[in-house]
Amino acid sequence: MASVLEIKDLHVAVDGKGILKGLDLKVRQGEVHAIMGPNGSGKSTLALALMGHPRYKIEKGSILFDGQNVLDMSADARAKLGLFLAFQYPFEVSGVGLTNFLRNAYNATHDQTNDGKSVKQDMMSMLEFKKLLKEKLSMLKMHESFSNRYLNEGFSGGEKKRCEILQMAVLKPKIAILDETDSGLDIDSIKIVADGVNTLAGPEMGVLLITHYQRILRYIKPHFVHVLVDGKIVESGGEDLAIHLEEKGYDWIKNKVFNVIS
Amino acid sequence: MTSNILDLRSRYKDEYGFTTVTKSSFEVEKGFSEAVVKEISRIKNDPEWLKAFRLKAFAHFLKRPMPKWGADLDVINFDEITYYVRPTDNPQATSWEELPPEIRNTFDRLGIPEAEKKFLAGVGGQFESENVYHSLQENLKKQGVVFVDPDTGLNPTEERIKQLNLDKTAMENANKKFREWFGKVVPIEDNKFAALNSTVFSGGSFIYIPPHVEIALPLQAYFRINRENVGQFERTLIIADEGSKLHYIEGCSAPMYSDEKHSLHSAVVEIVALPGSTVRYTTLQNWSNNVYNLVTKRAYAYESATVEWLDANIGSRITMKYPSVFMLGPHAKADILSVAYAGKGQHQDSGGKAVHMAPFTTSKIISKSVSKDGGRSSYRGLLHIAKGATNAKSTVRCDALLLDEISRTDTYPYNEINEDTATVTHEASVGKIGEDLIFYLMSRGLTEQQALSMIVNGFLEVFSKELPMEYAVEFNRLIQLEMTGSVG
Numbered sequence: 001m002a003s004v005l006e007i008k009d010l011h012v013a014v015d016g017k018g019i020l021k022g023l024d025l026k027v028r029q030g031e032v033h034a035i036m037g038p039n040g041s042g043k044s045t046l047a048l049a050l051m052g053h054p055r056y057k058i059e060k061g062s063i064l065f066d067g068q069n070v071l072d073m074s075a076d077a078r079a080k081l082g083l084f085l086a087f088q089y090p091f092e093v094s095g096v097g098l099t100n101f102l103r104n105a106y107n108a109t110h111d112q113t114n115d116g117k118s119v120k121q122d123m124m125s126m127l128e129f130k131k132l133l134k135e136k137l138s139m140l141k142m143h144e145s146f147s148n149r150y151l152n153e154g155f156s157g158g159e160k161k162r163c164e165i166l167q168m169a170v171l172k173p174k175i176a177i178l179d180e181t182d183s184g185l186d187i188d189s190i191k192i193v194a195d196g197v198n199t200l201a202g203p204e205m206g207v208l209l210i211t212h213y214q215r216i217l218r219y220i221k222p223h224f225v226h227v228l229v230d231g232k233i234v235e236s237g238g239e240d241l242a243i244h245l246e247e248k249g250y251d252w253i254k255n256k257v258f259n260v261i262s
Numbered sequence: 263m264t265s266n267i268l269d270l271r272s273r274y275k276d277e278y279g280f281t282t283v284t285k286s287s288f289e290v291e292k293g294f295s296e297a298v299v300k301e302i303s304r305i306k307n308d309p310e311w312l313k314a315f316r317l318k319a320f321a322h323f324l325k326r327p328m329p330k331w332g333a334d335l336d337v338i339n340f341d342e343i344t345y346y347v348r349p350t351d352n353p354q355a356t357s358w359e360e361l362p363p364e365i366r367n368t369f370d371r372l373g374i375p376e377a378e379k380k381f382l383a384g385v386g387g388q389f390e391s392e393n394v395y396h397s398l399q400e401n402l403k404k405q406g407v408v409f410v411d412p413d414t415g416l417n418p419t420e421e422r423i424k425q426l427n428l429d430k431t432a433m434e435n436a437n438k439k440f441r442e443w444f445g446k447v448v449p450i451e452d453n454k455f456a457a458l459n460s461t462v463f464s465g466g467s468f469i470y471i472p473p474h475v476e477i478a479l480p481l482q483a484y485f486r487i488n489r490e491n492v493g494q495f496e497r498t499l500i501i502a503d504e505g506s507k508l509h510y511i512e513g514c515s516a517p518m519y520s521d522e523k524h525s526l527h528s529a530v531v532e533i534v535a536l537p538g539s540t541v542r543y544t545t546l547q548n549w550s551n552n553v554y555n556l557v558t559k560r561a562y563a564y565e566s567a568t569v570e571w572l573d574a575n576i577g578s579r580i581t582m583k584y585p586s587v588f589m590l591g592p593h594a595k596a597d598i599l600s601v602a603y604a605g606k607g608q609h610q611d612s613g614g615k616a617v618h619m620a621p622f623t624t625s626k627i628i629s630k631s632v633s634k635d636g637g638r639s640s641y642r643g644l645l646h647i648a649k650g651a652t653n654a655k656s657t658v659r660c661d662a663l664l665l666d667e668i669s670r671t672d673t674y675p676y677n678e679i680n681e682d683t684a685t686v687t688h689e690a691s692v693g694k695i696g697e698d699l700i701f702y703l704m705s706r707g708l709t710e711q712q713a714l715s716m717i718v719n720g721f722l723e724v725f726s727k728e729l730p731m732e733y734a735v736e737f738n739r740l741i742q743l744e745m746t747g748s749v750g
Contacts, residue, residue: 051705054697079707091702095720101706104716108707150720167706 002029003066003082003174005050005206011060012042012049012231018059019045021231029174029206032220034242036211037228038250043210044088046228047179050208051085052078065175080109082174086164086181093151098163101151102170103129109171136169140196158189165196175206182216194219214246227253279518279550282368282488286390287351292344292491296320299461302346306464309417319450319460326454332642333580333609338554343493343526345462347390353425354411355395365389372515374484381730383479384409388496389486391464396426398481403429406472408436409481412497415440415468436470439501447532447560447588455556455582459495459530466496466529469510471539476507480544480730487516487553490523498531502539502567509542511733515577516550524579525553533561535569537591542570546733548740549577551607557583565591565620572728575602575610576740584642586615589623589651596625601725603744604637604669613674615644618654618684629660630725632718633669634745641690642674649680658688663721665695665714665745715742 005027012020019042027033037043049056050063052075063070065081073081093101107124124132133147140162152160161181168176178197182190197220201207209220217225217239225242227235227250235241235253245253288305290298299320303313328335355361358375369375369387378385383402386409387395393411406429408415414422418433450460467483487494502508516525527549535541541561549555555578561569571585587596598614616625631639641660662671673690695717703713719726719738726734 051701053701074710075701075704076707076709076712079705085705087702087705091699093699093703093717093720095723096716101703101716104712105706105708108709108712150723171706 002203003206004028004064005083005175005208006064007050007061008064009061010046010049010058010063012045013057013059014045014055019231020049022061023228023231023233025226025233027175027206027208030203031224032201032207032209032222033224033226034209034211034217034222035226035228035233036214036242036245038254039212041228042231043212043228044179047085047088047177047210050177051075051083076108079171079173084168084171084173084176086161086168086176086178088179088181088183090152090160090164092153092155094153096151098149098151099130099133099147102133102167105167106170133170136166139169139199140166141192142166157184158186161185161193162189162196165193169196169200172200173205175208176200177208177210179210180212181209182211182213190216191219214242217242229254275518277371278515278548280371281517282364284349284362284364284488286347286349286489289344289347293341294343294345298345302462302464305346305348306413307417312416315445315450316461319457322450323454323457323461326457329454332582332611332640335554335556335580338524338526342491342524344489344491345493345495346464347489347492348392349389349488350394352394354393356397356427358395361394365394368486368488369395369484372484372486374482377482377732381479381732382482383477384481386411386467386481386483387486388465388483388494390488390492391494393465402475402477403432405475406432406435406470407475407477408432408468408470410468412463412466412468412499415499416444436468436501439470440468440499443501443532443534444499445532447534447562448530448558452558455528456530456558459497459528459558462493463495463497463530465494466498467500467510468498469500469508471502471506471508473503474505475503477509480509480511482511482513485512485514485527487514487525487527487549490519490525490552493526493528495527496529498529499534500532500541500543501534502536502541504536505538506536507540509544511544511546513546513548515548516553518550519552523552527553527555527557527578529557529559531557531559533569535561535563535567537565537567540568540570542572543585544572544729544733545574546737546740547573547575547577547581551577551579551605553578555581555583557581559583559585561585561587561596563587563589563591563594563596566593567591568595568597570597571599571614572725573598573600573612573614574725574737575600575612576744578610579607580609580611582611584613584615584644586617586644587625588617588619589625590619592620593622594620595623598625598627599725599728600627600629601722602629602631602639603741604631604633604639605744606635606637609638609640611640611642613641613643613660616646616656617644618647618651618656621650621652621654623651623654625654625656627656627658627660628724630663630722631661631671632663632665632721632741633671634665636668638670638672640672640674644676644678645686646678647681647684647686651681652683654681654683655685656687658686660690661721662692663695663718664692665718711746715745718745
């Protein structure tokens with residue numbers, strides 16, 4: 001059965017300030033949803049809250065994964081359920097080899113008996129893992145030498161974003177949240193990233209694509225487009241909605257919402 | 263990376279902190295006195311000059327005040343320590359089978375015989391105060407390499423040469439060099455603990471590498487303190503003759519005891535790197551947290567010689583250790599890489615000293631420390647460029663990582679630059695691990711503990727990548743054991 005991420009009436013505050021103010025959304029494995037919105041509308045808050053960042057306080061509402069409430073779960077537990085977040089600003093982790101890191105992450109997320117407590121005996125062998133990694137690197141047109149580098153250390157902005165998609169490709173989550181993966185990328189990089197996402201999206205993976213610009217939606221075709229304004233989804237529709245937004249800008253939707261309220 | 267805290271705790275005790283019940287064959291009465299020193303000298307059959315050396319050091323120790331500039335050493339009760347414990351009456355073994363079963367079992371559990379088979383050119387095993395085992399590959403013996411305990415090195419009697427199956431000519435040749443250099447690099451009067459070691463030293467490694475002999479695989483010494491309230495005072499002297507090459511590794515461990523019981527480890531290590539030679543000296547210090555570790559390590563590097571200290575301090579209650587290189591000939595090179603982990607109740611006061619005494623000499627000191635659970639780490643370093651040491655180059659970098667609010671780190675760099683032609687760079691940083699970084703790794707399925715271990719191991723990677731693979735794995739695991747607070 002397809003996995004479902006269901007968000008109900010979600011209210012999130014950061015440092016005491018309310019950012020999300022009642023958000024509802026349902027993403028199924030196999031679907032691609034795009035969330036668009038102006039700066040400050042709460043896009044990144046949504047991404048980080050879904051993954052369980054401790055600074056993002058859930059004040060009301062629920063996040064269900066296959067019907068299970070994940071609010072009390074730490075980020076690693078959510079990752080083990082099959083949730084993934086491609087960060088808007090990935091961190092450089094000095095001295096931690098990409099291969100070693102990803103192999104540990106793979107083994108942590110792919111063994112359901114692994115509760116992070118017991119010592120795992122049957123980790124995927126290094127040889128097998130290197131083969132898997134090589135395949136994914138080539139899919140994202142990344143040089144093999146990336147596997148010998150430290151995680152994001154000295155990577156350019158574009159390389160970091162590609163590395164996020166590489167991690168997603170290796171970990172094969174059920175639902176992936178992409179937080180402005182397209183920002184800061186040149187057009188060639190966007191195409192490569194989009195190709196990667198398109199290859200992975202399908203019956204096995206659902207995508208929640210968070211973006212400020214419509215640009216990436218030329219390459220990744222969403223089934224649903226939602227517009228986030230001031231912590232709420234104010235408009236949902238198909239692909240056309242994105243084009244409409246691109247043409248008319250966010251003010252159009254803000255005005256529309258304003259008019260509805262008044 | 264995956265691990266359970268309780269599981270790790272018992273694993274540390276299993277793997278390093280276990281206790282072996284042994285009966286010593288001989289020990290001096292506890293406490294520090296002239297009678298004890300004379301007794302040690304007697305049972306070791308010291309030649310007269312060596313007995314005089316010990317007594318001179320004894321007198322110096324008594325009058326030398328306790329150093330006040332570093333860690334708090336007033337906690338050491340010198341009268342509660344036993345200064346010499348001979349673990350067995352058996353002569354030093356040249357095969358593991360000859361050892362008493364309980365001692366052999368200890369080294370087996372520590373994996374030493376296995377490592378010897380796989381990737382070591384020779385091994386010395388010390389238990390309490392004496393070397394109980396020594397081996398060296400036959401082809402190296404034939405080339406004149408000598409790797410023995412200090413008693414043999416300083417006093418190679420016919421009986422010892424025969425019993426240890428040594429080459430008589432090579433041994434006698436090395437003995438001349440050992441006599442020439444013993445106590446020259448680190449004199450008795452250098453500091454209070456150098457005087458202590460010179461008084462009661464027993465065990466350690468004496469190594470001589472003839473000209474242009476390069477030893478591909480490392481030589482290793484393993485030091486085990488088994489009993490509580492015991493002192494271990496090994497003495498190491500390495501002479502690398504012209505154009506030779508050596509990698510020496512030392513490891514150590516001790517069982518965990520209750521809080522009131524302490525042991526004292528005070529070593530002196532002297533290295534003489536003659537022109538064109540390269541010596542790498544790697545230490546994985548893994549004492550249990552009831553050991554005071556006060557060590558003097560110094561090397562003389564002559565023309566175009568290179569000395570590399572790779573020094574990791576993970577265990578012990580207090581460590582004070584600053585591996586030094588005196589560059590005495592032009593183009594000599596010093597490379598000091600010092601890493602430390604200070605956990606609960608630990609104070610790691612470490613660093614390095616580079617002393618430039620000749621032109622075109624180069625030094626690099628890198629120090630990395632991690633403090634957690636109230637642990638304290640201090641970097642203490644000296645860079646000295648003497649008048650006349652023209653065109654010297656030096657890089658000093660120290661990075662500290664604090665894992666919580668209650669831990670502490672300090673930096674005490676001393677620079678004495680007496681040459682205008684010197685090029686010197688110094689960088690220092692103190693960092694903390696942010697919540698966001700932990701969250702990033704956790705979002706990939708790693709637990710908080712795993713994420714933290716990974717970041718810390720990454721921080722220390724500059725050290726572990728220099729180790730032979732087997733040691734790098736052990737090093738990473740030791741750090742992980744420490745971080746779970748399993749080392750008591």
